[in-house]
Amino acid sequence: MDFVGGIRRAGVPVGLALGVAVLGWAGLRLRADAQDSTASAAAALAAGGGAEEAQVDKLDKVELTDAQWRERLTPQQYRILRGKGTEPAFSGKYYDHKEEGTYVCAGCANPLFSSETKFRSGTGWPSFYAPVDPKRVRTQPDKGLFTTRTEVLCARCGGHLGHVFEDGPQPTGLRYCINSVALKFVGEDEASAARPEDAQPE
Numbered sequence: 371m372d373f374v375g376g377i378r379r380a381g382v383p384v385g386l387a388l389g390v391a392v393l394g395w396a397g398l399r400l401r402a403d404a405q406d407s408t409a410s411a412a413a414a415l416a417a418g419g420g421a422e423e424a425q426v427d428k429l430d431k432v433e434l435t436d437a438q439w440r441e442r443l444t445p446q447q448y449r450i451l452r453g454k455g456t457e458p459a460f461s462g463k464y465y466d467h468k469e470e471g472t473y474v475c476a477g478c479a480n481p482l483f484s485s486e487t488k489f490r491s492g493t494g495w496p497s498f499y500a501p502v503d504p505k506r507v508r509t510q511p512d513k514g515l516f517t518t519r520t521e522v523l524c525a526r527c528g529g530h531l532g533h534v535f536e537d538g539p540q541p542t543g544l545r546y547c548i549n550s551v552a553l554k555f556v557g558e559d560e561a562s563a564a565r566p567e568d569a570q571p572e
């Protein structure tokens with residue numbers, strides 16, 4: 371008569387399991403907040419592309435009032451970064467710039483593009499096939515009268531950088547067409563000088 375014994379008693383272990391599960395959930399509530407590292411993200415930014423990915427996530431957004439932006443930026447930078455303007459082709463200082471280093475946001479020093487991904491597009495604007503890290507920029511549709519382009523913005527301060535098109539070189543096939551005015555170049559020597567501990571010859 372005990373051929374269904376295994377099933378008949380199933381209720382007990384299930385009840386125990388539920389109890390354990392409830393205790394488990396209670397335990398989860400005790401999980402401590404992750405330690406907030408206040409290590410200088412700004413220093414990492416100034417140093418260029420060496421920032422850890424975790425620091426990108428922790429990167430504080432830069433949110434300033436319009437008046438503060440006007441104070442911080444030159445009129446030309448304000449027109450591009452905050453007013454979504456476009457500098458005339460071949461007018462910027464970086465479209466034919468070939469030094470090795472990192473191009474950071476002129477508004478907040480967020481490292482955006484490396485000279486390693488810069489290519490000659492012939493458009494008259496500095497062009498890159500990839501950002502330093504996808505998290506450093508964000509994109510959104512820019513609906514014009516006849517076409518929709520993809521706007522590229524600084525992920526840290528929301529400043530307008532330029533547009534990205536799908537006619538770039540490999541390996542990405544993308545062309546980040548960026549205003550020189552929105553960028554500030556930090557040369558390799560400059561970056562090393564900012565990190566004396568890393569400045570030793572290899």
Ligand SMILES: [Zn+2]
Pocket residue numbers: 475476477478479480524525526527528529
């Ligand atoms: Zn920025």
